[in-house]
Amino acid sequence: DAGINAEDLASFHEHLNKSTRVLALLGAGLSASSGLPTFRGAGGLWRTHDSVSLATPEAFNADPSLVWQFYSYRRHMALQVQPNPAHYALAKLARKMPGFQALSQNVDGLSQRTDHPPGQLQLLHGTLFEVRCMDRRRCGHSETNFVDPIVPALAIPTSGIDPTSDEARQAVSAQLQAKQQGKDLDISDVKVPLASVKTHDLPVCPKCKQYLLRPGVVWFGESLPEQVLDNVDEFMNAGRVDMIMVIGTSAKVYPAAGYIEDARAKGARVCVVNMDENDKPAGGWKKGDWFFKGDAATLVPRLLE
Numbered sequence: 001d002a003g004i005n006a007e008d009l010a011s012f013h014e015h016l017n018k019s020t021r022v023l024a025l026l027g028a029g030l031s032a033s034s035g036l037p038t039f040r041g042a043g044g045l046w047r048t049h050d051s052v053s054l055a056t057p058e059a060f061n062a063d064p065s066l067v068w069q070f071y072s073y074r075r076h077m078a079l080q081v082q083p084n085p086a087h088y089a090l091a092k093l094a095r096k097m098p099g100f101q102a103l104s105q106n107v108d109g110l111s112q113r114t115d116h117p118p119g120q121l122q123l124l125h126g127t128l129f130e131v132r133c134m135d136r137r138r139c140g141h142s143e144t145n146f147v148d149p150i151v152p153a154l155a156i157p158t159s160g161i162d163p164t165s166d167e168a169r170q171a172v173s174a175q176l177q178a179k180q181q182g183k184d185l186d187i188s189d190v191k192v193p194l195a196s197v198k199t200h201d202l203p204v205c206p207k208c209k210q211y212l213l214r215p216g217v218v219w220f221g222e223s224l225p226e227q228v229l230d231n232v233d234e235f236m237n238a239g240r241v242d243m244i245m246v247i248g249t250s251a252k253v254y255p256a257a258g259y260i261e262d263a264r265a266k267g268a269r270v271c272v273v274n275m276d277e278n279d280k281p282a283g284g285w286k287k288g289d290w291f292f293k294g295d296a297a298t299l300v301p302r303l304l305e
């Protein structure tokens with residue numbers, strides 16, 4: 001059975017059964033089989049843009065319309081898909097083990113749509129469904145917002161697009177057919193022309209009515225939410241950590257990836273679940289680590305059953 005060696009599974013279960021303080025560092029690979037793309041590697045492109053390059057304050061300031069279309073599309077996609085068996089298995093572990101904390105880098109809201117206790121889910125990079133005023137210092141407005149599209153101008157186009165080439169025309173007409181069957185145009189398809197959205201049609205802060213709203217996610221160069229950092233520190237400092245599971249993440253983004261070494265320093269063994277054996281834990285492999293290769297949605301429920 002792919003990805004699971006019986007001996008490794010037995011030693012993992014033996015260790016889990018005597019564990020009381022466990023962490024799971026979660027990444028985009030956890031939601032891949034729900035149908036959401038990851039950031040790096042295959043599928044890490046949005047149209048012609050590297051997804052990572054759109055996740056910066058500089059990208060937003062340079063082209064808020066493009067960056068909002070990217071996030072609006074991601075909000076829409078996240079609302080279309082469902083949590084998968086791995087999200088549910090992690091929620092079940094959380095309910096069973098009070099000393100379990102999931103440290104999620106994902107902003108897709110899928111873990112929150114299971115019965116995962118919120119106090120055992122740390123959202124390291126925020127969420128797509130919280131939006132806040134660009135003027136954090138003076139205005140500071142933030143709100144939970146599931147409205148899709150968040151403003152009419154960010155609706156995924158269904159008509160009125162002006163295709164500039166035959167290729168675009170074909171892509172759009174194929175997609176318009178899909179639309180008639182109840183599916184949306186896929187604006188991640190580079191052949192589908194992006195609507196031009198004027199800055200003044202983007203979501204504006206309802207409180208100060210002056211600045212744009214932005215997605216409540218953590219972009220490069222920005223600090224992680226203070227309360228979340230404090231919660232993780234508190235957990236790390238409260239004693240020995242038995243294990244950290246590293247699920248569907250390339251573990252290249254800090255400070256998130258640094259939690260693997262922090263947990264090791266507290267005695268934790270490391271269990272990696274990933275499709276790609278080259279995505280090692282930050283800091284490399286150590287004796288006593290486990291590696292389970294394959295789809296998190298299949299492997300995590302087996303590991304946690």
Ligand code: BJW
Pocket residue numbers: 026027028029030032033038039040041044052055105106107125217218219220221222223224247248249250251252253254255273274275276279294295296297
């Ligand atoms: C499967 C699968 C399946 C596929 N089953 N597996 C220390 C050293 C060096 C640099 C820094 C450092 N400390 C800070 C920095 C700077 C920077 C950083 O880390 N840079 C590195 C890239 C070098 N960090 C920051 O800027 C952070 N802020 C900060 O530290 O503030 C203080 C500070 C500021 C300035 C300087 C110094 C300090 C903020 C980081 C915020 C990251 N934000 C993003 C975007 C969020 C919004 C959005 O979603 O758009 O978060 S970037 C993006 O990467 C997103 C993800 O959460 C994050 C991690 O990606 P993830 O989840 O690992 O996805 P992938 O695609 O990389 O990997 C998927 C994996 O799944 C792969 O391994 C696949 O094989 C696997 N897989 N299908 C199982 N079915």
